[in-house]
Ligand SMILES: [Ca+2]
């Protein structure tokens with residue numbers, strides 16, 4: 001009788017243990033343009049870069065590559081953590097055999113489809129986009145805006161059945177990125193259809209207002225990738241930026257109809 005009871009307890013214990021779901025491994029998220037670890041995701045949650053870095057073993061990690069056309073055929077093999085640099089102690093540079101390019105590296109342990117939808121790319125802005133950019137620049141203090149776009153994507157980020165527009169607008173004439181003039185700018189804009197009409201938001205960027213004395217050193221912004229980084233069916237946007245002595249990238253997610261920076265999923269290094 002005692003043996004039977006003991007067996008029952010054992011069975012109950014093992015049932016309890018197996019009912020606790022095992023935590024999935026961390027999937028590292030890497031911005032290819034920055035060549036650095038943004039962070040990771042685990043069971044749909046965000047993991048900051050320091051923790052995600054610990055999941056990359058000395059032998060390196062293989063990465064799926066995502067460009068704007070979807071998942072690419074050739075993965076990156078054995079991407080390794082570079083030694084920590086003194087000037088950027090919380091930046092995890094990733095050594096990979098790739099040339100300068102935009103895009104995303106996601107650990108091959110990712111179990112979801114990171115590109116459930118593929119963005120459509122437009123070469124030139126529509127009249128409505130030009131007006132939207134002009135209005136945004138005027139609101140931000142530029143008296144006579146000159147509209148220049150570098151990237152236009154149509155993509156349903158939040159999976160509500162309607163495409164959002166993502167537009168990068170950059171008008172900075174200095175080549176080396178040190179000086180710029182009043183009225184110049186670089187930013188990424190989200191254009192979203194809501195029940196109250198179309199709304200435009202500046203996601204990230206900088207604008208040298210008319211009448212402002214000194215614009216500092218300008219950042220140039222670029223959308224680096226658009227992908228579902230945590231497997232919830234909503235797509236995040238990774239924005240890369242650089243200035244004359246540094247660079248950074250951050251992931252933004254749709255929250256309440258806007259794109260907001262995910263604080264734990266960003267990286268950068270400047271002198
Ligand atoms: Ca949408």
Ligand SMILES: [Ca+2]
Nearest residue numbers: 228229230234
């Ligand atoms: Ca997502």
